[in-house]
Amino acid sequence: MCGIVGYVGPNSTSEVLIAGLARLEYRGYDSAGIAILDSDHEIDVRKRSGKLKELRELLKDSPIKHGNTGIGHTRWATHGGPTDENAHPHLSEDGSVALIHNGIIENFAELREELAGAEFKSDTDTEVVAVLLGRELAQTGDLETAFRNIVKRLHGTFTLLAFATAEPGKIVAARHHSPLVIGLGEGENFLGSDVAAFVEYTRRAIAVEEDSIAVITPDSVQVTDFDGNTVATEEFAVAWDPAAADKGGWPSFMAKEISEQPEAVANTVRGRIKDGLVEIPELAALGDDYLQNINRIIVLACGTAAYAGQVGRYAIEKWARVPVEIELSHEFRYRDPIVDENTLVISISQSGETMDTFLAVSYAKELGLKTVSVCNTQAATIPRESDAAIYTHAGPEVAVASTKAFMAQVVALQLFALHLGRVRGVLADSDHRRAVTQLETLPDKVQQAVESQEQIQQLAHWMADTRSVLFLGRHVGFPVALEGALKLKEIAYIHAEGFAAGELKHGPIALIDHGQPVFVLVPSPRTSPTMHSKVVSNIQEIRSRGARVIAIVETGDTAVLPYADEVIRVPLADPLFEPLLHIIPMQWFALELSTAKGLDVDQPRNLAKSVTVE
Secondary structure, eight states: OOEEEEEESSSOHHHHHHHHHHHTGGGOOSEEEEEEEETTSOEEEEEEESOHHHHHHHHHHSOOOOEEEEEEEEEOOSSSOSOTTTSSOEEOTTSOEEEEEEEEETTHHHHHHHSTTOOOSSSOHHHHHHHHHHHHHHHHSOHHHHHHHHHTTOOEEEEEEEEETTSTTOEEEEEESSOOEEEEOSSOEEEESSGGGTTTTOOEEEEOOTTEEEEEETTEEEEEETTSOBOOOOEEEOOSOGGGGSOTTOSSHHHHHHHTHHHHHHHHHTTOEETTEEOOGGGGGTOHHHHHTOOEEEEEEOHHHHHHHHHHHHHHHHHTOOOEEEEEHHHHTTSOOOOOTTEEEEEEESSSOOHHHHHHHHHHHHTTOEEEEEESSTTOHHHHHSSEEEEOOOOOOOSSSOSHHHHHHHHHHHHHHHHHHHHHTOSOHHHHHHHHHHHHHHHHHHHHHHTTHHHHHHHHHHTTTOOEEEEEEOTTHHHHHHHHHHHHHHHHOSEEEEEEGGGGGGTGGGGOOTTOEEEEEOOOTTTOHHHHHHHHHHHHHHHTTTOEEEEEEETTOOTTTTTOSEEEEEOOOOGGGHHHHHHHHHHHHHHHHHHHTTOOSSSOTTOOSSOOOO
16 A cells, blocks of 8 residues: 655656656555655645546646655555545645655654644644654754654654755655665666656665665665664665556556466466476575475465465465465464464465565564565565565566466465475375476466456446356365455455355355356366266256356366356366466456446555555
């Protein structure tokens, strides 16, 4: 949630800031604004509630003067509603300091009481910090000193960026449980909540560590801890091209990202197969001795990532023979889990900044556990805090509803399962090689499933007025049914539920009425004949009660034809790989139904791509 960008340099500061905010729109926001120290050494602020286009219109009507120092922000309302007044940036009382903020200042009320006589223009916790910084600067006469003094007094989560009229060409920034990266240019430097903020201008970056302060000028970058001690930094190259975050002719980012899933699979597998067996170099940091002694794995994740974990559990338990538990990150750290030194924690987060998951990983480390991160974003907080990281290489995912990241997360977990099974010596070589063959042919099969869009489009058009959809799956199809339902809730705003098909007769069958649409994920009759026959029986049960059945089946399966109203076919695959094909028609269905209803596919209401508050 919320996007941050900062710039010092000779180029058009307003253009740099607006371009950065546009690339951060995926994070979710309800207002936007920029502040620039103009050529007259005055702070010029433009901000508006609503989407970035509202700010662009304001800048057309009221242009901002050129300056070489500026900050920009897209806000997700927490303290105070999404109004012009509450939008960032905020100024100090005398207008000499501009400040933006991601996160929540938990002790803002106490700080506000200290600021006797201050006239606040907003309801935000952020303006309290701006006023506090202005007063501290008036006393110290030095922006860095004043900034360092106030950040030590703040409780909660925050990334702060600020500049002052007295020190042009300088931005100070701090991070505490909220992401911050530096972009390195020639005669210019950048700050952002992630690399998307500046990737159009530079691919050289530094990740700012926890509880650090960064100071940038056009020609220098300095990073210290809150006490002023120098912090070592490590530069990294941003791996993706800025063009990857453009729609590329597709009507929406979500449509583009569904179509990119064959590449997401191929890129996640690439470099991790050696002599026909899976070997993940990143796991060398843990050591084979440790992996051989693992007796339990806990997967930490939220939302779609948690469903990816549930799918991955089947592969890990089958191929590595280690019990796996899936924990919602926000629940894990509020209980007293039973763990020991041989318990491995795997976290899953597309952004690597999900606050619930980050705090759960931190708790796991406090318990003395080893942690592995499955992540799609370079140098993000969670992988940097983990003992090892498996990057998914899916490329930037802009649409709020996750598609290709889910696909890549499942593949990464399957790769992990095969690696662990090999290290532990519990996976037969023949079974390992058969799974690798499936992985190597998977991109082509995913491409075939992607091509189901036209059939799904027609189906969604006919169902535009649907108000409830159910999803049924067995075995590994169960978590995929849950993910299919979540996609529909996220972007079509209708009731949707996923169920284990065997659970149907234990209560949910009461929901079946005439015309009730039900998606059924049908296991392969070749590789899972027992489950296949049970699912066909489930279809007969609900069809006899008036359900409209949409069956997703493998090519060649004719057993469901007498009982299904619609049949969507996907390529043949072994059972553990079926979910990666079954999910694609459900992704298309959610997108097409949302489109038929005239909704915003990429930025659904009330949701954000990166959840950086708990």
